[in-house]
Amino acid sequence: MxxxxxxxxxxxxxxxxxxxxxxxxxxxxxxxxxxxxxxxxxxxxxxxxxxxxxxxxxxxxxxxxxxxxxxxLTPMDRVRIVRHPQRISLTDILENVYDNYTELGGLGEFSIDPAMLIAQAYITRRVGNKVIHQPVMVIGQEKGHGQEFRNGGSAKPWGNARALHYMKVAQAEGIPIHTYIFTPGSYPVEDYPGAAQQIARNIYEMARIDVPIVSIISEGGSGGAEAIGLADRRLMLSHGYYSVISPEGAAAIEANLATGNRVGDRMISECARKLCITAADNLRMGYVDRIIKEPDLGAKPNSYEFFRTLRSEVIRATNEACVSVKGLKLFRAMALKQGKGNSEEDVFMRWALTPGARARLVEKRYEKFRRLSTGAYMDHRSIFLRAGAAIQGVAWATRSWVVYNLVGRAIRAAKLGMEEIQAEAHLVRERTARLLRGSNGQSGGTATVSSDIREKLFCLSSEEGSPCFDEGRWKYNSPRVREDRTYSCPNSVSEGCLDLWGPDLFGDFAGVCSSCGHHFPMEYQWYLYNVFNYAEGFEFNSGIESANPLDYEGFDLKLDEARKKTGLRSACITFETRLNDINAVVVCLAAPFRGGSVGAAEGEKIIRAAERAQRKQLPLITYVHGTAGIRIQEGTSGVLQMPRCTMALRRYVDAGGLYLVIYDTNSYGGSVASFLGCSAYQFGIRSSNIGFAGPRVILETTGISVPPDYHSAWNALSRGHIQGIWDRREMADNIHQALITMGGRNLYYR
Known part of the structure; x- marks a missing residue:
């Protein structure tokens, strides 16, 4: 030169x-x-x-x-490294780590989504005198080197859908999947399928992909990372970051600035530090398995020694995932455990798994994520209560298996046989009667109409906003029922709605305009008492409390304020109740507690609720009074609740349970893009807004102003996110209808 x-x-x-x-x-x-x-x-x-x-x-x-x-280097310096145009891209990795590859689904800007690159590749290895090609499916976000059409690595819903499609292709072919995460987050578009819908679908399906999955994280931003990040082995580049939100997004939320104002660089850097987003932070907290060392100041396209290291690490990680479930593995497992498998010739292992090994792989993946972030919340239960809960869980599972599977299966088979005999006998009897009577077989009976009068929905409490016992049941009355004032419906200009008196509106009318049906917001307690029979239910895991695992400055005070204001220990309430003679487990996300955001405590309670419903063979209902998504102050501890909760709910659904989700008010973010959005049965109250990101976030990230009704329940219904829209006044009846008509095979009342 x-x-x-x-x-x-x-x-x-x-x-x-x-x-x-x-x-x-x-x-x-x-x-x-x-x-x-x-x-x-x-x-x-x-x-x-x-x-x-x-x-x-x-x-x-x-x-x-x-x-x-x-x-x-500071955490924010590392963020700038992974975003720099000279940073290695997925194309560089394909060229230098794999021995051959074919890109699938289009090339460059002519792809269905240029931000998502998919290729079938193989790694060539020499074993003695034999050359072996080991195929893999490579999936990841492609940022390119300053190529604007790549959209900065922010995949759109159809890009994530294509990634899932080829994961299933890899599953059918029995080959491992290597995912490379180079994204600041998914693009918040709500066209069909919406961003939240597709991310939830990806996480839900990846929980059961039964081939080895290895993820390598460079820039892991929130839901965009989780869309392809649920893996058996998770590696992280030493200059990468993995976070619940970008430092700029966290700073904008912390500063609470008006739209259009920019947060100062100092505050952004401070948020990057407090969020604990670096590779060292994530390794310390146990959220990644290993760090891959990069050259000083980050890997570039000409960092050939780094590519050799990366090749060895992905081979080793794939071997580790396979050896953990294989049978004959003694010496190879010892070599991998001692870290002697860094050379690709040291340890060879076939990456094809038997059906039994593939089943064990899925189970180990669940156990891996189940253990994550378990130290990021507070559990006030004594050791005796914890031991009792564990024993009780085993007892429930045993009882359910005996009553509903062992004995119940025989009873159901006997009933089925009797029904067949009775049906045959009924047909013979009816035809014989017709011949004798010469009648047309029509019944002369008349339907009996019940004379029961519908109970009043509300009662006047001695205290504002407190439940009371009236007409044989507990009810909750909104505090606004005592306000001697009128309310104007927002649709009064277009619909000609008359003003409504407070006691009528929030009393007999349940917060619904009697003219146009507009739904005014109601307290979450109204739903708990008047719909879910909370007063006669049993709340469990109430001792689990939201914490500050990152020691995020000022967050302890905010949690204390939320506890004093709401009387809750977290944004999640879990209880077992009885709805029209059907036992059910209910999860409620309460918006007044930090916007209904989900952290480690809420995630743990959701997982335990799913496990309880599975052991006791009960339906599981999640009522979302409102959620702002994942709690940013918990960093990666928060974002990991997306795959953790989704995997637990997937196990429950696969076991034959009914998982029902009902949205109200504003439901956005990672919660909707994972464990809420994965349900096959999702409904919205007419007052609900549902989406991946709120209007303000969309404007700040894309510069696009969305229409006021962009996230309305009607638009969510039109794009297939929810399956129906419910009137609040009919919610209890609709839930009962769902319980008796929807869901899996193993519910006790089936």
Missing amino acids: NINKRIDALVERLNYIRDIFGNSENANITMLRTELDEFRSSFRELERSESLRRLSRLEDLFAFLESKLEKE
Whole structure:
């Protein structure tokens, strides 16, 4: 390489360093700039040998100071590294890590979604004198190197749908899946399928993909990462970040600025630090299995030694996933455990699994995610209560198996046989009677109409907003029923609605306009008492409390305020109740507690509710009074609730349970894009808004202003996210109708 090209390379390295460290003043960067400027201005006057000597000295200085700057990197500096156009991309990895590949589903900007790249590749390995090609499916976000059509690696719903399609192709072919996460987050579009719908579908299906999955994280942003990140082995590049939200998004929420205002760089950097997003943070918390070391200041397309390391690591991770479920594995398992499998020739293993091994792989994946973030919440139960709960769970499972499976199966078979005999006898009897009577077989009976009068829905309480016992049942009355004032319906101009008196509106009318049916917001307690019979139910796991696992500054005070304001310990209430003679487990996400956001405590309660419903063979109903998504102050501990809860609910549904989700008010974010959106039976109250991101977030991330009704229940219904829209006044009847007509085979009342 001639002198001019070597100088250009140093200029490019200096510009890269300045981009990484932003506007911060740094003596090392100043020294590099000064030394380079001096050499560029004088090298033409020097002898060639002297120019080469000084240039070599300058290159050594760059290498030395880059190593020094590496130790000074802040979390936000690492964010800038993974976003830089010179950062390695998935195409670079395909070219340098795999021995051959074919891209599937289109090329470049002509792909269905250029931000999602899918390729079938193989890794060639020599075992003795034999050359073996091991095929893999490679899936990941492609950011490119400054290619705008890639949309910064933000995949749209159809890109995630295509990724899921080829995961199932890999499953059918029995080959491993390698996913590479290079995304700041998914694109928040609500066309069919909506972003939240598709991410939830991906997580739900990946829970049961029974081939080895290995994920490598460079930039892991929220739901976009989780759409392809549910894996048996999770590796992370040393300069990568994995977070519930981008530092800019967290800073905007923390600052609570008006739309259009920008948060200062200092606050963004502070949020990046508090969120604990680096590879070292995630390894310490147990959310990734291993860190892959990169060159100083990040891997670039010409970092060939890094690509060799990455190749060894993905082979080793795939081997580890396979060896954990294989039979004959003694010495290879020991070699992998001791870390001696770094060379691809050291340990060879076929990546095809037997049916039994594939079943064990799925079970181990669930156990892996079940253990994650279990230390990120507070459990106030004593050791005796915990032991009792564990014993009780085993007893429930045993009883359900005996009563509903062992004995119940025989009873159901006997009933089925008797029904067949009775049906045959009934047909013979009816035809014989027709011949004898000469009648047409019509019944002369008349239907008996019940004379029961519908009970009043509300009662006047002695205290505002408190439940009371009236007409044989507990009921809840909204505090607004005591307000001696009128309310105007928002549709009064277009629909001609008359003003409504508070006691009538929030009393007899259940918060619904009597003219147009507009639903005014109601407290979550109204639903608990008047719909779900909470007063006569049994609340469990109430001792699990939201915590501050990252020691996020100021968040403890906010949690204390939420506890005092609501009287709740978390945004999730779980209880067992009886609805029209049918026992059910109910999960309620209460919006007043931190917007109904979900963290480790809420996730744990949801998982335990699903496990309880599965053991006792009960239907599971989730009522979403409102959710702001995943709680950002818990960082990765929060975002991991997406796959954790979804996997638990998938196990419950696969066991034959009925999982019903009902949305109300505003439901957005990772909750909708995972354990809520994965249900086959989702309904919305007329007042609900449902989507992946709210209007403000969409405007800030895409610059697009969405219509006011963009997330309305009617639009959610039209794109297939929900299966129906319910009137609040008919909610109890609709739930009972769902319980007796929908769901799986193993419910006790089936």
